[in-house]
Amino acid sequence: MKSLPCLFGGIEAGGTKFNCVLGRSPAEILERASFPTTHPEETLGAAIRFFEQAQARHGAIASLGVACFGPVDLTLDSPTYGFITDTPKPHWSNTDVVGTLSGALGVRVAFDTDVNGSALGEGSLGAAQGLDDYVYVTIGTGVGAGIVVNGQPVKGAMHPEVGHMLLPHDRQRDPFPGACPFHGDCLEGLAAGPAIEKRWGRKADTLPEEHEAWDIQADYLAALCWNLTVSYSPQRIILGGGVMKQDHLFPRIRERFRQHINGYPCGEAAECPQDYIVGPMLGGHAGEAGALLMAEAIA
Missing domain, CATH: 3.30.420.40 (ATPase, nucleotide binding domain)
Structure with a gap:
C-alpha cells in the first residue's frame, strides 16, 4: 500500500501576527490559521493548539519550520539558539521559541528569520x-x-x-x-x-x-x-x-x-x-x- 506524503508544519511568526499552516508542501496546504502576536505564552500557546488540533484531523507532522521576527539567535551551538533576543517588541525579549514548540509538539524545529522564510518562499514559488x-x-x-x-x-x-x-x-x-x-x-x-x-x-x-x-x-x-x-x-x-x-x-x-x-x-x-x-x-x-x-x- 502506497504511503501518503509527509505532513509538515510552518509558522510565519511576525511581530504583528502569527500565520500557521499544516500541509504536504507549500502548494498543498491542508489547514491554516492566523492570530495576533500578543504575549509569548498566549501566542505560542495558540500555535501549539492549532497544530495539536490540525494533527488530530490530518495526521502527525514530521517536522516544523518557524520563520520568526527578531532579532533571533541562529547559532546552533549557542545556549540561546532558537530564542528571540533583545527585541523592541514588548514582552518578547529572551523568548525560547524553538524549545517551547519542540517540547510541546515533540518534533524537530527548523528556525530562521521571518524575512529568510519569505525569501525562500519567493524563490521557490514566487518572484x-x-x-x-x-x-x-x-x-x-x-x-x-x-x-x-x-x-x-x-x-x-x-x-x-x-x-x-x-x-x-x-x-x-x-x-x-x-x-x-x-x-x-x-x-x-x-x-x-x-x-x-x-x-x-x-x-x-x-x-x-x-x-x-x-x-x-x-x-x-x-x-x-x-x-x-x-x-x-x-x-x-x-x-x-x-x-x-x-x-x-x-x-x-x-x-x-x-x-x-x-x-x-x-x-x-x-x-x-x-x-x-x-x-x-x-x-x-x-x-x-x-x-x-x-x-x-x-x-
Whole structure:
C-alpha cells in the first residue's frame, strides 16, 4: 500500500501576527490559521493548539519550520539558539521559541528569520523563481531583509540587519528624528510603518497617493536598493510588507534608483529597473511557504 506524503508544519511568526499552516508542501496546504502576536505564552500557546488540533484531523507532522521576527539567535551551538533576543517588541525579549514548540509538539524545529522564510518562499514559488542571488525586503512593522546568495540565505556572526542600515537623511527636507529606539534615524526608524505613523500622525494605508510622505519614502527605499545592489549584486530585489501595498511607490523608487546609478555599470539593474525592483508574487503567504520548505529540509 502506497504511503501518503509527509505532513509538515510552518509558522510565519511576525511581530504583528502569527500565520500557521499544516500541509504536504507549500502548494498543498491542508489547514491554516492566523492570530495576533500578543504575549509569548498566549501566542505560542495558540500555535501549539492549532497544530495539536490540525494533527488530530490530518495526521502527525514530521517536522516544523518557524520563520520568526527578531532579532533571533541562529547559532546552533549557542545556549540561546532558537530564542528571540533583545527585541523592541514588548514582552518578547529572551523568548525560547524553538524549545517551547519542540517540547510541546515533540518534533524537530527548523528556525530562521521571518524575512529568510519569505525569501525562500519567493524563490521557490514566487518572484525569484529560477534565481540564485536575490534579496527579499519587508517594510512593515519593522524593516528586514532575506539575502540569498548561491541559493542559500546569508548568515554570519548574526543575521543581516538591513533595517538598521544608516542612510543619507536630509533634515531640512525631512526633520523627523526617526523612531528606532536604538538608532533613531536608521532605515527602520525612517521608513517602517510605525515611523510613518509617528511622522504624519496617520497610518500608511490612510495616506493618499499624492501625499508628500510617499516621495520621502521612495527616497529612502531607493537608497536601500542601491546599497543592496553594490553590496550583494543580486539578480532581483523584492520589496514586500504592509507598507509596500502601494503600487504607486514602485515607479517612484525605480526612478530614484536610476538617479543613484548615475551611469555606473551595474548590468540588468540599470537596464531594466522595472524587472529588478519588484513586488512579491505570493503576497502574505511567502513566509509560511518558506517555513514549510524549512520543515521539509530537516525531515
